[in-house]
Amino acid sequence: MTTDNEPETAVEQPLSDIAVTINGEERSDTVEPRLKLSDYLRNACGLSGVRVGCEHGVCGACTVLVDGEPVKSCLMYGVQADGKTVETVEGLAEDGKLHPIQEAFHEEYALQCGFCTSGFVMATKALLEENPDPDDETIESELSGNLCRCTGYQPIYDAVHRAAETIEGDE
Structure with missing residues (x-):
């Protein structure tokens, strides 16, 4: 004391x-x-x-x-x-070039304020490494632990599909 x-x-x-x-x-x-x-x-x-x-x-x-x-x-x-x-x-971008997931989020307008974006991008990376061609139901399930208050989720699903196509085409 x-x-x-x-x-x-x-x-x-x-x-x-x-x-x-x-x-x-x-x-x-x-x-x-x-x-x-x-x-x-x-x-x-x-x-x-x-x-x-x-x-x-x-x-x-x-x-x-x-x-x-x-x-x-x-x-x-x-x-x-x-x-x-x-x-x-x-850690995703290489030599100043966006990773295909980052590029897809940009191209599909899957971000607005951007606060949630990095979490969605990393969850998407894990998803696509596990399942390179997910359907909307799988995307919804696997990204359900991430919340966005700005974009609505369709642009995010579209970005995941675009990234999947781009990554698949790069291999």
Whole structure:
């Protein structure tokens, strides 16, 4: 117990070392165990394409791929990414050229304010890697963890179909 004359001492938080591959680059950092992956990616790594919306895993704006699987980064701790590969929207474009999914979202006007777009793009990447030719029902089901308040969903479905065709044609 402290008196009015004694300063309170801060409780020192334990720290954890992590090694993670982010968008193809290996990183080592020391983080607090309670640091959310979304905050780690945005603040320590400077990846502002990882959006933080609801912070409850409902909106999907923070979706990234961890070892190829879509993850709501606001629900995962940075220490849980130790030893894993994380991919964000910033890692998709190569040599200044948009990834076919990014290009399709642009061409189909599947974005307006853009806040949800990076989460949709990453969820779409995971979907197309699993199912290269999804129907609308599959797209709706697989992207149901991402919310958009601006575009309506048809342009997003159209973008997924366009990306699927483009990716299939590139192979």
